[in-house]
Amino acid sequence: MVFDPEQLGSSFYDLLITQYPHLNPGRPIPWTAGPSHADASPLAAAVPHGTTILAIRYAGGVVIAGDRRATEGYQISGRRIEKVYKVDDWSAMAIAGAAGPCLDMVRLFQTELEHYEKLEGTPLSVDGKANKLAQMVKGNLPAAFQGLIVIPLFAGYDARQREGRIFKYDIAGGRYEETDYHATGSGGKDAKTAIKQYYKSGLNEHEAIELAVEALCNAAEEDVATGGPDPNRGIYPTVKTVSAAGIVDVPSERIAPFYTAFLEKRRER
Amino acid sequence: MALPYYVSPELIMQDKAEYAKKGIARGRSTVAMEYEHGVVLMADNPSVSLNKISEIYDHIAFAGAGKYSEFENLRKAGIRHADMKGYLYSREDVTTKSLANAYSQSLGTIFSQEIKPLEVEILVVGLGEGDTSEMYRISFDGSIFDEKLVAVIGGRSEAIMAHLKQQVEGPRPLPDALKKGLEALASVGHQGLRLEQMEIAVLDRRRSGRKFKRLSQAELTELSG
Numbered sequence: 191m192v193f194d195p196e197q198l199g200s201s202f203y204d205l206l207i208t209q210y211p212h213l214n215p216g217r218p219i220p221w222t223a224g225p226s227h228a229d230a231s232p233l234a235a236a237v238p239h240g241t242t243i244l245a246i247r248y249a250g251g252v253v254i255a256g257d258r259r260a261t262e263g264y265q266i267s268g269r270r271i272e273k274v275y276k277v278d279d280w281s282a283m284a285i286a287g288a289a290g291p292c293l294d295m296v297r298l299f300q301t302e303l304e305h306y307e308k309l310e311g312t313p314l315s316v317d318g319k320a321n322k323l324a325q326m327v328k329g330n331l332p333a334a335f336q337g338l339i340v341i342p343l344f345a346g347y348d349a350r351q352r353e354g355r356i357f358k359y360d361i362a363g364g365r366y367e368e369t370d371y372h373a374t375g376s377g378g379k380d381a382k383t384a385i386k387q388y389y390k391s392g393l394n395e396h397e398a399i400e401l402a403v404e405a406l407c408n409a410a411e412e413d414v415a416t417g418g419p420d421p422n423r424g425i426y427p428t429v430k431t432v433s434a435a436g437i438v439d440v441p442s443e444r445i446a447p448f449y450t451a452f453l454e455k456r457r458e459r
Numbered sequence: 460m461a462l463p464y465y466v467s468p469e470l471i472m473q474d475k476a477e478y479a480k481k482g483i484a485r486g487r488s489t490v491a492m493e494y495e496h497g498v499v500l501m502a503d504n505p506s507v508s509l510n511k512i513s514e515i516y517d518h519i520a521f522a523g524a525g526k527y528s529e530f531e532n533l534r535k536a537g538i539r540h541a542d543m544k545g546y547l548y549s550r551e552d553v554t555t556k557s558l559a560n561a562y563s564q565s566l567g568t569i570f571s572q573e574i575k576p577l578e579v580e581i582l583v584v585g586l587g588e589g590d591t592s593e594m595y596r597i598s599f600d601g602s603i604f605d606e607k608l609v610a611v612i613g614g615r616s617e618a619i620m621a622h623l624k625q626q627v628e629g630p631r632p633l634p635d636a637l638k639k640g641l642e643a644l645a646s647v648g649h650q651g652l653r654l655e656q657m658e659i660a661v662l663d664r665r666r667s668g669r670k671f672k673r674l675s676q677a678e679l680t681e682l683s684g
Contacts, residue, residue: 198535202542210541297546304669305542308514309535 251433259417328363375411482578557587567601567623
């Protein structure tokens with residue numbers, strides 16, 4: 191039968207988990223034989239974790255950003271990790287949680303969108319992409335129970351509505367659209383509080399980038415797992431814009447002045 | 460019990476080949492040509508949505524001639540093969556040669572084992588290291604041909620190839636290549652053929668990441684003008 195669901199569809203994720211079940215990223219790790227909270231903590235502390243990520247909507251698009259630190263328990267395991275990725279020409283995602291599975295999900299999601307676009311000859315809608323990502327997060331639930339949590343933040347430019355859109359997720363694959371902003375990860379709460387103070391609707395791109403950098407600096411001040419800008423090493427947060435112009439990297443030369451201004455404000459207090 | 464009639468393998472294969480060739484001969488043709496910055500693919504295709512040319516991977520493209528449903532299945536299988544390999548290993552490990560081989564194997568198996576052979580002829584083209592390109596033409600029986608500069612598939616491929624062989628000596632600028640391709644396709648019947656009515660795509664070396672690009676009607680009007 192042509193419309194038999196057993197037939198191969200246009201999803202790469204479905205293809206991978208049916209043809210190579212052992213490569214399913216969400217498959218529970220055999221040594222704990224199934225979901226169990228008791229064994230979760232040693233694993234969670236033994237692998238690198240990525241932390242604070244955020245997205246802010248502005249007139250015409252979304253700013254999506256993340257700090258650069260990865261931690262293993264109380265150790266800093268990486269100073270230059272990337273948590274914000276371009277997924278296709280019109281969408282980007284940021285990830286918080288266990289770094290390995292997070293990066294795996296990014297690569298799988300990138301392949302998924304490209305695969306669909308090539309097979310169908312047309313890209314998925316923004317809602318379609320957001321839903322597919324939700325299914326992938328849900329598929330990761332068994333691994334999440336073992337401590338390998340993946341929490342993405344998705345930003346897409348909706349060409350039909352001519353605006354940027356933000357989607358946040360919970361570990362069970364719950365998908366929620368945010369109208370203004372969202373921040374998650376270990377310093378997510380601090381970043382969110384900072385955004386909340388200064389956010390207003392209809393920000394322009396410049397203001398939104400400034401707010402994103404300030405929020406990450408605030409989170410870095412409060413949360414040990416969030417890395418602030420490091421001018422000595424030339425490490426600055428990753429910031430991308432998602433708009434009608436596509437996915438644009440904001441270079442560190444443009445971020446550095448915001449950090450200087452942030453320090454200046456602190457000194458004046 | 461009555462014995463089944465004996466039919467020689469030679470006869471079976473001959474019948475199958477004739478059947479497949481007849482099917483392919485009914486379809487229109489597609490041309491692939493090396494040009495200045497890569498490879499251009501041109502299909503005489505009146506439909507805007509039922510494509511004959513497609514992207515497979517970063518630097519690999521596909522073209523099919525013959526029965527649409529059959530080469531469409533092959534196209535999809537190729538994308539699945541390439542995406543899976545790129546995901547399991549790395550993007551640079553997806554090679555044109557390995558994909559062409561996979562097609563050749565699977566067409567060969569179908570030709571010898573199934574009652575009905577596939578009525579298709581396909582092209583797998585890819586950009587190689589530096590300025591090189593690879594073009595593989597694969598027939599209904601799995602036989603594979605490594606083509607240089609020009610490759611043609613479909614109904615009147617031999618006539619078109621003969622026409623082009625005299626014209627094309629080396630990679631040319633895109634407008635020139637398009638003109639040659641159009642003349643060759645028009646030479647076998649469709650006199651009024653215009654570039655804007657054709658399905659045209661390029662693998663352009665200068666693009667970063669995915670090299671495949673379809674040329675829109677507006678772009679074609681500009682290039683032909």
